[in-house]
Amino acid sequence: MDQERQSQTSPAAAPAIEDPAEFFDTVERGSADELLDAGAHSDLDAMRHSAAHVMAEAVLEIFPGAQLGIGPAIQDGFYYDFLLPRPLTPDDLAAIETGMSGSVAADRPFVRKEVPFAEGRAFFAARDQPFKVEILDDLASRAEEAGVVLPPTSTYQHGTFIDLCKGPHVASTGRIGPFKLMTVAGAYWRGSEKRPMLQRIYGTVWPSQDELDAYLHRREEAKRRDHRRLGVQLDLFSFHDVSPGSAFWHPKGQRLWRILETAIREVQDKRGYQEVATPMIVHKKLWEQSGHWANYQDSMFVLESEGQTFSLKPMNCPESTFIYKSRLRSYRDLPLRLSEFGRLHRNERSGTLSGLTRVRHFVQDDAHIYLRPDQLQDEIKALLGEVYEVYGWFGLEPRFTFGTRPDKALGDPALWEKAETEIKAALDSLGKPYRLKPKDGAFYAPKIDIQIEDALGREWQTATIQVDLVMLPERFDCTYIDESGQAVRPMTIHRAIYGSLERFIGVLIEHFAGAFPVWCSPVQAVVIPIADRHIEAANELAGLLTDRKLRVEVDRSDGRMQNKIRLAQEQKVPYMLVLGDREVEARTVAIRNRSGEQENGVSWDDFIERLAAETTARRP
């Protein structure tokens, strides 16, 4: 299974609106009125798409020979792809922006025009726009396949710039709001590595300056919360070129790690999981049997020893079957829940690595549950309950996406149908909406993927629950003895709640901007002696806290109290415990929390009990 799937919704990951199929559908449907409200276009999208046209116009002014790809509206803005004689520089972007401003100031109307297909094709061919011609040819062949009349070609023109486009657009360029070009990136034509790489310019545009400013501010905020930045600032982890894609965990990061591990172990113990551990280096014959060797080899680290081929495991699943099969299993033994904190290595392509969220080495809080088909619904319900319990510790609201049988699925369709019915019933019992993604299951399993949204509204894939109907049960020939003494196949559920600990921690850092909930803060309190004569008492208080397994540090530096507070604030420590003459005398502390609130004269015992209770409660 694959927790590493990157499902974060990045600003650029929006659908290409000028997908030929969509274009074709729209045109086929007919009237110009329909065209204007075709699809899900909002006015904002129309404005963004119009901005893309204006940008293309400006680019053509600078590079008259530029060949145009596509230029859709996307979340927060737009982009346009160009084939250009040289790489763009920041200066080019500034020049393009200037050109765009000129076009907007001129307030030229957008004019829609439909011409016969052949005429349209000839027009773009004459202008040396092979990508546009390709789109048109595609439309033509689709029309032929569908046996419908070739639609006319629709174009939009403003000033001298004419583009193949289904619209809609705003009335004129003057309606385009404040914009800014953001970045240049490479993008394959039609997303295929085999096609030419174009230069994609991303821009953002908004109805008002305030909204543009707010968007830019949101981006700044996201940068401020970036886990890669905070990881350094909070001394949690680091990355080094000797092991790209693998984090080095510093003491505080490792402490956070252990807290999360301990917490989920508690849930697993309560729910009857049994923890196992399996080898990290495994012979290739296991992967041949599981099918990974044929389909996943490129992502595996392979090593040779004494003429044998091994690999670092990219997944845990196949190995758990060895434990399952180590003895005969009865229907009474099921469900058998085997959990494992599996250290996985996947040889992700170098360009895809990113902080903790896309790594080559990570640990999964994995489990494989072997069960009877009649136990499926209850088990799924229980697993959904686990997700709610765990995510509740962080105030995260899980979102469920149900992926059903893909076209290339293995296994008995009747079994699939039964499994999907049970999963659906379990999801429905939650009484909360969930997303359905038909045909998005794994080829061996219908699945529930769990996404969370962080404080900035970004979505991340974390947990997964996959009902394996084929891979482990069939390929590894797992059986149990049923009531009638027959050996029959169990079902297997692969599940992970955090998903990858690395990614989950990355998400937590960004969600909380580094200010972790008290229960899981690596340092829960810093004791701040005002003067050296208070250090002894500070040590004593810290000792009492440590005795209760609470995580505390004493700032023994000779800085002033103000400075110690500042440093603790920067480390986002939940509680600062100030000790001066008054406090030492009365065995109290002056508490300052990280939002600046103060409470003076709290007795040591009261504080210790309070912090202990907060830690046990695991509240966000």
Next chain:
RNA sequence: GCCGACAUAGCUCAGCGGUAGAGCAGUUGUUUCGUAAACAACAGGUCCUCGGUUCGAAUCCGAGUGUCGGCUCCA
């Protein structure tokens, strides 16, 4: 992997052909302080690596490595 950018002190960054800089952090000393930065001194660097151009390279060129923004991939 592909396109582009970037790589200077622990961190954030300036310098961009002529002996390597600042702020913060660190160390030491003075200070012992009441809720987000006391004062001073000191120390800290194969300017990512390798090669080239040049009288001279952190600076220009090439290759490599890593990181970042995207694309692609993602059992």
